[in-house]
Amino acid sequence: MRSLPSLQSACYIKLSQRPKWNFTMSAQAARAEAPQRQPILLRETVGSIALLTLNRPAARNSLSEGLIGALHAALIDIGGDKSIRAVVLAANGPAFCAGHDLKELTARRTGADRGRAYFAEIMNACSAMMQAIVHLPKPVVASVQGIATAAGCQLVASCDLAIASEAAAFATPGVDIGLFCSTPMVALSRNVPRKQAMEMLLTGEPVSAATAQSIGLVNRVVSAGTERDAAIALAEKVALKSAYTVRLGKEAFYRQAEMSLADAYRFAAEVMTENMMARDAEEGIGAFIEKRDPKWQDK
Incomplete structure (x- = not known):
């Protein structure tokens, strides 16, 4: 990959x-x-x-x-x-x-x-x-x-x-x-x-x-x-969302739109993996599970 x-x-x-x-x-x-x-x-x-x-x-x-x-x-x-x-x-x-x-x-x-x-x-x-x-x-x-x-x-x-x-x-x-x-x-x-x-x-x-x-x-x-x-x-x-997540998602949206279906899915899977490693994803998922508002670090 x-x-x-x-x-x-x-x-x-x-x-x-x-x-x-x-x-x-x-x-x-x-x-x-x-x-x-x-x-x-x-x-x-x-x-x-x-x-x-x-x-x-x-x-x-x-x-x-x-x-x-x-x-x-x-x-x-x-x-x-x-x-x-x-x-x-x-x-x-x-x-x-x-x-x-x-x-x-x-x-x-x-x-x-x-x-x-x-x-x-x-x-x-x-x-x-x-x-x-x-x-x-x-x-x-x-x-x-x-x-x-x-x-x-x-x-x-x-x-x-x-x-x-x-x-x-x-x-x-x-x-x-x-x-x-x-x-x-x-x-x-x-x-x-x-x-x-x-x-x-x-x-x-x-x-x-x-x-x-x-x-x-x-x-x-x-x-x-x-x-x-x-x-x-x-x-x-x-x-109000994580600036890191919005930035990542916006770029990925436009890039995948120019790809074939298979390439788009491969690319999106890589983006999701990269996103999962971000502090904001860890914080956001934790906040959801703990039923509290997230505190974004934008990274």
């Missing part, structure tokens, strides 16, 4: 091995884009929960180069912060996220290559940020108050959990403007059944929050205006 040292470190290692260009350019873009009084990404701490809020409401919180970089940098920082046990991703304004900033992309068509190099760079940067959510050793809960389209829908699908307002809607409408939602497709197709994903991708038509819940894109739908509190409450529920 292969050893599993990566189970304890792979999430943070992957997260920290980000491309240098992503942060050199994006940090500059974020500073240029947002006045000091209006940062494009807000960060608050609610107990042991990090609340990240997209703050480009006038642009429907579209993912500019600066916002992509700011999100990725925040995830890197949170990954190494032991005081944070879960993350809630929310947005200000009527829209959750309208996808990529098409005006920003179009402005780059003036170059000799018609923007090809920049387009590749921004798509790779966005893909790296989405993967950072998956590789983050802490759960991420989306709080969706409005429309989430294209890369915005991808952002929701990339989160581990999602709470949607009854006023929210989801779409991958790139096909309507001649730009198929190929990168959003990656996250979408890993969250919803194939036929539903293809219908969203091929028609571009939005689905309601209720439909999103029925196909597995979000966990639950709540009354408009309560989605952020509901997302924080869900994050707090997970934050």
Whole structure:
């Protein structure tokens, strides 16, 4: 049986091995884009929960180069912060996220290559940020108050959990403007059944929050205006668990999903064995038998 040292470190290692260009350019873009009084990404701490809020409401919180970089940098920082046990991703304004900033992309068509190099760079940067959510050793809960389209829908699908307002809607409408939602497709197709994903991708038509819940894109739908509190409450529920166990389990979940059935079971058995050796498993099992609350050491 292969050893599993990566189970304890792979999430943070992957997260920290980000491309240098992503942060050199994006940090500059974020500073240029947002006045000091209006940062494009807000960060608050609610107990042991990090609340990240997209703050480009006038642009429907579209993912500019600066916002992509700011999100990725925040995830890197949170990954190494032991005081944070879960993350809630929310947005200000009527829209959750309208996808990529098409005006920003179009402005780059003036170059000799018609923007090809920049387009590749921004798509790779966005893909790296989405993967950072998956590789983050802490759960991420989306709080969706409005429309989430294209890369915005991808952002929701990339989160581990999602709470949607009854006023929210989801779409991958790139096909309507001649730009198929190929990168959003990656996250979408890993969250919803194939036929539903293809219908969203091929028609571009939005689905309601209720439909999103029925196909597995979000966990639950709540009354408009309560989605952020509901997302924080869900994050707090997970934050009460052993951080070690949650980290181990989250990584194992995504890794086994890419394996064959037999390989997944072999891998999961190794993870369970590794988990049984942890102090928190010993404490948790003991607390259950003794009918008391566990005292986690997060190791």
